Amino acid sequence: TxxxxxxxxxxxxxxxxxxxxxxxxxxxxxxxxxxxxxxxxxxxxxxxxxxxxxxxxxxxxxxxxxxxxxxxxxxxxxxxxxxxxxxxxxxxxxxxxxxxxxxxxxxxxxxxxxxxxxxxxxxxxxxxxxxxxxxxxxxxxTRSISVGLDDLGFGESALQIWKTQIEQPHGIVLVTGPTGSGKTTTLYASLRQMDKVTKNISTVEDPIEYHLDGITQTQMHEKIGMTFAKALKALLRQDPDIIMLGEIRDEETAHTAIQAALTGHLVLSTLHTNDAPSAITRLVNIGLEPFLIGAAVNAVLAQRLVRKICEHCKQPAELNEELREFALMQGIEASKLMGGKGCERCRRLGYSGRLGIYELLVVDDMLRDIIARNPNVTEFRRLCCERGMVTLRQDGFRKVGDGVTTV
Incomplete structure (x- = not known):
C-alpha cells in the first residue's frame, strides 16, 4: 500500500x-x-x-x-x-x-x-x-531564533527608529497584534540586538519558546501561583536592566510593568490589539491610569505577517481594471505590481515565506499629554497619523509597490 x-x-x-x-x-x-x-x-x-x-x-x-x-x-x-x-x-x-x-x-x-x-x-x-x-x-x-531585526521586513526608517526605542534606558515598549502575527519573533530578534555583556536581561514567558544565550529566562506556571505579576516582582529584585514580559494580561501585571518602567528599567511586552493606538486604550481598559501610561510607554509596534512572492517565479502581475485602479489610488506604478507564477520551489503557490508589515507609534511629549487626557481611540489614531505614524495599511501597500507581496 x-x-x-x-x-x-x-x-x-x-x-x-x-x-x-x-x-x-x-x-x-x-x-x-x-x-x-x-x-x-x-x-x-x-x-x-x-x-x-x-x-x-x-x-x-x-x-x-x-x-x-x-x-x-x-x-x-x-x-x-x-x-x-x-x-x-x-x-x-x-x-x-x-x-x-x-x-x-x-x-x-x-x-x-x-x-x-x-x-x-x-x-x-x-x-x-x-x-x-x-x-x-x-x-x-530553533533556526528561526537566528533571524535578526534586519530580516523581518522593516522599512529602513522604521528599523532605525525601532532600534533606537529598544536601546532606551527605561520605559515600556510594546509589540501588538493577533496570535500568529510574529510578535515573539520580533521580541526575540530585539533581545538578540541588545548588549548582553553590560546589561542584565531577563524574560518571563508562557511558554519559553526558544532558549537565548546570555539571557535569564523564567517560565510562568499559573497553576502553582507563578503568575506574570509574581515573576516580574521577583525579577525586579534581581537587579535587571531589561525585562521581556511575554504578555500583559491583567491589571496587576500591567501596574508592576509600569512601576518597573518608571523606576529605571526597560520593559518589552506584548498585547493583543488591532493597531498601535488601540494598545493605549487596552491599557486603560485593563485598569491603568492614563497619566501613568503616558509617562511610561515609549513606543508601540503593531504588526501582521503577509506572504512573500516567490523569488524563483516572480513576474509582473497580470493587470486587470481593478488592479490598475488600485495602483492609481495608492500612487503605485502599475508596472511595479508583481505576482508569482508558481513553481516547484513554492509548491505552485506563487508564494514562499512571510514578512512583516508594521505600524510604529513613538510616544512623544505631545502624545504623552494627549494620552493623559484619555482620548477615544478614533481621535487618538487620527492624531498619531498627523504626527507621522505610518499605518499597517500604508506599510502593506508600500510592500506591494516594492514587488514583495500582493494585494
Missing part, C-alpha cells in the same frame, strides 16, 4: 527524540519494528521539510486527515488509513509524556526532537472530538 511504501523509505535515524532521559529506552528499538512509529516520524519529517509551522491530525468517522500550516495557510498533506488514528495519537502522547489512557479531556505537552540534524521543539495539544482525538502540534524551529 501507499503507507507501507512510505514507511519502507523512512530512515530510522531521521527523527530522534532528544529527551531520552524521560523516555522508555525501548523506543529506539521499537522504531525498527512499529509502522506507527515510523509513520509519525514521517509526518514530523515531512512537516519540517515543507517549512510548516503547525501539524493538524484530524480524525473523521471514516477518514483521517493530516494537514500542515505553511506560511499561514492550511494544506492537505497526507491521508493515512482511518484505523491508524488512535495509534498515531498514542504514539505522540508517549513522545510528549502525556497520559495515553486519558481520552476524555484535553492534554498539552512538549516534544523535543532532532529531524535530519535540525533541532525542533513541538508543542502538542490534544482535544477530544466526536470521531476521536484531534491533535495539533506547533513546530518551533
Amino acid at each position: 501507499d503507507v507501507e511504501s512510505i514507511l519502507s523509505d523512512i530512515e530510522e535515524d531521521d527523527v530522534q527524540i532528544d529527551e531520552g532521559e524521560d523516555m522508555e529506552v525501548d523506543l529506539e528499538r521499537e522504531a525498527a519494528e512499529s509502522p506507527v512509529i515510523r509513520y509519525v516520524n514521517y509526518i514530523i519529517q515531512s512537516a519540517s521539510k515543507d517549512g510548516a509551522s503547525d501539524i493538524h491530525i484530524e480524525p473523521g468517522d471514516k477518514s483521517l486527515k493530516v494537514r500542515f500550516r505553511i506560511d499561514g495557510v492550511l494544506f492537505d498533506a497526507m491521508q493515512p488509513p482511518a484505523k491508524m488514528a488512535a495509534a498515531i495519537t498514542s504514539r505522540l502522547k508517549i513522545m510528549a509524556n502525556l497520559d495515553i489512557s486519558e481520552r476524555r479531556i484535553p492534554q498539552d505537552g512538549r516534544i523535543r526532537c532532532t529531524v535530519q540534524g535540525r533541532k525542533l521543539d513541538l508543542r502538542i495539544s490534544t482535544l477530544p472530538c466526536a470521531a476521536g482525538e484531534k491533535t495539533v502540534m506547533r513546530i518551533l524551529d
